[in-house]
Amino acid sequence: MDLxxxxxxxxxxxxxxxxxxxxxxxxxxxxxxxxxxxxxxxHDRLVAQVKKMGFYGLDIPVxxxxxxxxxxxxxxxxxxxxxxxxxxxxxxxxxxxxxxLAQLFEANEDQKQRYLxxxxxGEKHGxxxxxxxxxxxxxxxAIKTSAVKDxxxxxxxxxxxxxxGADKADYGIVFARTDSSKGREGIxxxxxxxxxxxxxxxxxxxxxRSTSYATELQFDNLRVSAANVLGxxxxxxxxxxxxxxxxxxxxxxxxxxxxxKAQEMAISYANQRETFGDILASRQAIQxxxxxxxxxxxxxxxxxxxxxxxxxxxxxFRTEAAMAKLVASExxxxxxxxxxxxxxxxxxxxxxxxxxxxxxIRIRRVGEGPSEVQRxxxxxxxxxxxxx
Amino acid sequence: xxxxxEKPWLEFSAERVARLPGQMGVFQLADDAxxxxxxxxxxxxxxxxxxxxxxxxxxxxxxxxxxxxxQYQTRWRxxxxxxxxxxxxxxxxxxxEAVPKLGRLG
Numbered sequence: 478m479d480l481x482x483x484x485x486x487x488x489x490x491x492x493x494x495x496x497x498x499x500x501x502x503x504x505x506x507x508x509x510x511x512x513x514x515x516x517x518x519x520h521d522r523l524v525a526q527v528k529k530m531g532f533y534g535l536d537i538p539v540x541x542x543x544x545x546x547x548x549x550x551x552x553x554x555x556x557x558x559x560x561x562x563x564x565x566x567x568x569x570x571x572x573x574x575x576x577x578l579a580q581l582f583e584a585n586e587d588q589k590q591r592y593l594x595x596x597x598x599g600e601k602h603g604x605x606x607x608x609x610x611x612x613x614x615x616x617x618x619a620i621k622t623s624a625v626k627d628x629x630x631x632x633x634x635x636x637x638x639x640x641x642g643a644d645k646a647d648y649g650i651v652f653a654r655t656d657s658s659k660g661r662e663g664i665x666x667x668x669x670x671x672x673x674x675x676x677x678x679x680x681x682x683x684x685x686r687s688t689s690y691a692t693e694l695q696f697d698n699l700r701v702s703a704a705n706v707l708g709x710x711x712x713x714x715x716x717x718x719x720x721x722x723x724x725x726x727x728x729x730x731x732x733x734x735x736x737x738k739a740q741e742m743a744i745s746y747a748n749q750r751e752t753f754g755d756i757l758a759s760r761q762a763i764q765x766x767x768x769x770x771x772x773x774x775x776x777x778x779x780x781x782x783x784x785x786x787x788x789x790x791x792x793x794f795r796t797e798a799a800m801a802k803l804v805a806s807e808x809x810x811x812x813x814x815x816x817x818x819x820x821x822x823x824x825x826x827x828x829x830x831x832x833x834x835x836x837x838i839r840i841r842r843v844g845e846g847p848s849e850v851q852r853x854x855x856x857x858x859x860x861x862x863x864x865x
Numbered sequence: 866x867x868x869x870x871e872k873p874w875l876e877f878s879a880e881r882v883a884r885l886p887g888q889m890g891v892f893q894l895a896d897d898a899x900x901x902x903x904x905x906x907x908x909x910x911x912x913x914x915x916x917x918x919x920x921x922x923x924x925x926x927x928x929x930x931x932x933x934x935x936q937y938q939t940r941w942r943x944x945x946x947x948x949x950x951x952x953x954x955x956x957x958x959x960x961x962e963a964v965p966k967l968g969r970l971g
Contacts, residue, residue: 509908509909509910509938510908510909510910511908511909511937511938512938513938514965516963642968643968644946644968644969644970645966645967645968645969677971678968678969678970678971679970680868680970681939681942681943681946681970683936683939683940683943684936687935687936687937687938687939688938688939689938689939690939690942690943692968827909827910
């Protein structure tokens with residue numbers, strides 16, 4: 478596999494890097510250290526700039542008006558876009574746009590008219606409702622929310638937890654059990670309107686990620702038309718699973734981006750901070766931390782680009798994506814931790830972005846499937862079995 | 866953690882505020898009847914945390930209460946959402962400032 482960037486990729490990476498450093502980082506200096514939103518005027522100005530650059534709506538397929546950027550290049554861009562304080566969870570404050578819910582591209586034309594196109598126009602916002610209080614790592618078995626057919630409708634009862642954006646959404650993609658006698662073959666995916674009777678946002682769930690919260694949802698006899706079944710009845714798990722695999726590559730890229738920036742800060746500080754008559758960089762303890770950081774960053778980058786290359790060739794990339802996600806999330810945490818250690822007291826303060834990354838990157842070892850589940854996915858592929 | 870901020874109201878005086886911690890957190894201001902007129906937060910850019918943020922607003926209301934909370938951004942949004950849910954709008958004094966897009970609870 479050739480990991481050398483093409484001239485076009487080098488140009489794109491350089492363009493995004495300059496955009497992040499010149500436009501995003503400069504605005505961020507005036508924001509709350511835990512902030513996640515730009516001033517609306519700045520946001521609109523930068524969106525216009527991104528559109529002019531031809532990069533707006535990166536995860537939107539070309540057929541729907543998205544830019545023609547392959548997944549390897551998008552991964553390289555995602556690494557750059559994460560290199561600022563809010564970058565791990567809000568890369569470039571969303572000014573690069575995006576569809577968000579890739580499953581909608583698989584919807585039928587009627588559903589696309591009602592949900593996909595308004596979403597692409599920015600008129601509607603959706604959420605992804607999979608995880609339940611009974612568990613998120615094994616959705617095929619953990620989903621207790623039920624959907625029962627009643628005439629032309631389905632009636633949904635149950636709840637979801639750790640759902641981002643549901644309180645502000647117009648609709649959601651919700652997974653419910655439609656056949657209790659089956660595991661993953663008994664789950665159906667529904668498009669649910671958030672203003673429908675029986676849809677409740679029960680509470681805000683506060684996490685380590687202090688800039689943004691998750692929500693807990695409750696469905697009480699929530700009536701959904703049969704026309705809102707996404708895909709086929711009892712075939713919803715495939716939709717969820719496909720999304721989870723695809724998400725792992727940009728998820729890994731975000732961790733790498735933050736690690737790259739933390740390492741850059743650590744090297745800069747080590748070269749200027751003096752202790753006992755010499756700079757920190759002269760100390761072997763510090764040198765080894767810097768080297769270990771670099772090994773973590775390069776390992777994560779190579780594995781993530783390898784996954785992206787396989788996805789780009791339309792080959793199965795499940796094992797590679799799981800490996801990239803596992804390694805990048807764990808390695809990113811170690812890099813940020815070492816960078817904080819090198820910065821000493823300053824590393825603990827809100828003056829620097831390290832403490833925010835430290836909190837947020839911890840979530841990455843659990844989000845989109847914990848490290849242990851990534852190992853299980855790889856074990857299944859390597860050993861050729863499905864284990865319980 | 867309780868959803869609503871239910872601590873007793875304190876007299877919003879310079880003496881009281883001077884004894885406040887310099888930590889991050891959220892606070893509410895109220896009129897004499899205990900009607901919430903402002904919900905704010907003290908974040909990472911507040912020089913002396915809750916103390917500085919409340920000092921800035923001395924004289925704008927007779928009562929206040931606060932909660933030390935490192936998750937000040939999400940807690941602030943939660944309190945605003947609860948207020949909108951109960952009263953249909955953000956508190957009067959918040960209406961004069963930029964408020965983020967709020968979700969709905971309930």
